[in-house]
Amino acid sequence: KQRYQRRVRGIKIAGSNAEVMPSQWEYQVGPCEGIDMGDHLWVSRWILMRVAEEFGISVSLDPKPVPGEWNGAGCHTNISTLKMREEGGMEHIMAAIEKMSGKQREHIAEYDPNQGRDNSRRLTGRHETASIETFSHGVANRGASIRIPRQCAHDGKGYFEDRRPASNCDPYSVTSRIMKTICALD
Numbered sequence: 001k002q003r004y005q006r007r008v009r010g011i012k013i014a015g016s017n018a019e020v021m022p023s024q025w026e027y028q029v030g031p032c033e034g035i036d037m038g039d040h041l042w043v044s045r046w047i048l049m050r051v052a053e054e055f056g057i058s059v060s061l062d063p064k065p066v067p068g069e070w071n072g073a074g075c076h077t078n079i080s081t082l083k084m085r086e087e088g089g090m091e092h093i094m095a096a097i098e099k100m101s102g103k104q105r106e107h108i109a110e111y112d113p114n115q116g117r118d119n120s121r122r123l124t125g126r127h128e129t130a131s132i133e134t135f136s137h138g139v140a141n142r143g144a145s146i147r148i149p150r151q152c153a154h155d156g157k158g159y160f161e162d163r164r165p166a167s168n169c170d171p172y173s174v175t176s177r178i179m180k181t182i183c184a185l186d
Helices: 002-007 036-054 089-101 104-110 150-155 171-182
Strands: 013-018 025-029 077-079 137-139 146-148 160-162
Touching: 025 036, 036 171, 077 171, 089 104, 089 146, 089 150, 089 160, 089 171, 104 171, 146 150
Parallel strands: 137 146
Antiparallel strands: 013 025, 077 160, 146 160
16 A cells, blocks of 8 residues: 555545446546646556556456446546636536537547547446437436536536546546537637
8 A cells, every 4th residue: 555655646646436346446536727637647547557567456447348237437527617616606617518518429539539439338328327329417417428516506616527538538638628618619
């Protein structure tokens, strides 16, 4: 444990927990500003692979490494801007979500390295996943494309979670696609 902790010093690891499939674990990176998230996620993945090698453990970033009736693995991405975190922020959250609703295909194409083919095995509309074919959002809805946490809805400000990125996503592509959409850069 100490070797691992020394290696991740400086990497923003916010937590970790067991997941649905046996031997499946996840960890959270952040909070990070903009493109820094990609740096922290890529370096943390590299460290994870090196530590796993030391213990003879294999790591898969595949979003559905074992077929079956389970939700797979995502890289859920929390998004906020300063205006979203300030009083009245829900208006800005909803405006961003509305922009994202019109770019479903563009986002799916950027959310796994195979232009959505990997995610098509995971985003089935079952097991707390949205359908890859349709865009949806909701408060505390783990089956939606975009989830607004209950506390954020209650406070009227905060952030939203894009639940569509696959576990094997390129975080730079995900960040870029989200910013292009919500900042109307494309």
